[in-house]
Amino acid sequence: MWIDDEALARKDRNQKRKFEMLKKIAITLAGIALVAGLVAGGAVGIFVGKRTEAKAVDAKVAKAVKESEAKAAKQSSDKEEKNAVDEEKKKEWNLTLVNNTHPLDENYQPELAEVENGYTFDARAAESLKEMLAAAREAGLSPQICSAYRTIEEQKAIYNQTMQEWIDQGMTYLEAFEETGKSVAYPGTSEHELGLAADIVSSSYGMLDEAQADTEEAKWLEENCYKYGFILRYPPDKISETGIIYESWHYRYVGKEDAKKIMDSGVTLEEYLGETY
Incomplete structure (x- = not known):
């Protein structure tokens, strides 16, 4: 059977090119997968970080609101007490206006x-x-x-x-x-x-x-x-x-x-x- 050496050489070259192409594709896909993983992981990290930060902010706001309400309540109580004292004072004979x-x-x-x-x-x-x-x-x-x-x-x-x-x-x-x-x-x-x-x-x-x-x-x-x-x-x-x-x-x-x-x-x-x- 006659074998065409030139044809075998061409076939060998074609197989090598396909192999190199497949290797590049594999590397590219691997790289994409890696990047995608990093991005996804980063997104999750950012999300988790943002959620943690939001919780911290909410806690601070809640604390500030609570302190503000307590302060307002004390001021209101102090004002009522002062007004009560003032009203009592007005009744004292020596402070009759x-x-x-x-x-x-x-x-x-x-x-x-x-x-x-x-x-x-x-x-x-x-x-x-x-x-x-x-x-x-x-x-x-x-x-x-x-x-x-x-x-x-x-x-x-x-x-x-x-x-x-x-x-x-x-x-x-x-x-x-x-x-x-x-x-x-x-x-x-x-x-x-x-x-x-x-x-x-x-x-x-x-x-x-x-x-x-x-x-x-x-x-x-x-x-x-x-x-x-x-x-x-x-x-x-x-x-x-x-x-x-x-x-x-x-x-x-x-x-x-x-x-x-x-x-x-x-x-x-x-x-x-x-x-x-």
Whole structure:
């Protein structure tokens, strides 16, 4: 049988080419499989990682929400407690607020005690007023009371007199009414009727004006009044809170503890009690 050597050679070459091609295909497929495995594994890893991270974030958020709720609950509780304390304080006799929006009961009548020179004061605070005046005098000063407790009739007389003085100066009735209200409380809304307020001036200068603040007595009283339970009731630049101009002579008894807090913080009685005039 004749064998074509050339044909055998061609056949051998073709088989080698097929083998090489199959090897390349196998390598390629193996590579693809490897990459696919890595990608799949990576995807799973990423998914697992993301899921773990999400759980961690959720836990942090849950913790933050819980802490926030606890804080809010505490703040609410503290606020309720503070409001409760404030409401109780408003009921204390020494912190009774009297102004245009908080008039006295028409039948109100405090038990009075004389302080000096015929001037009377609420009996529960009269000794404190005496002690304050005595301390000022021991310091070499000469304070004197020019007004303390007033009946509603006395308050009416002072109010009407002040209004008439403004009218005599050319003001209309309405203008006089508005101007009078800045320095004299309307009858029924004066702390003097409460029996816990006193006007104290220097014996060397008895005028109720801006110059009174420059006296040594006024300076001493403002600095030391809290020690005896008193406050400067109408401080400077507080007319928007009290409705009354600065009165360096008007002192109100509120008790030692509250007096210190009020004077230290620089607030008015209205602000301290969360009220208005």
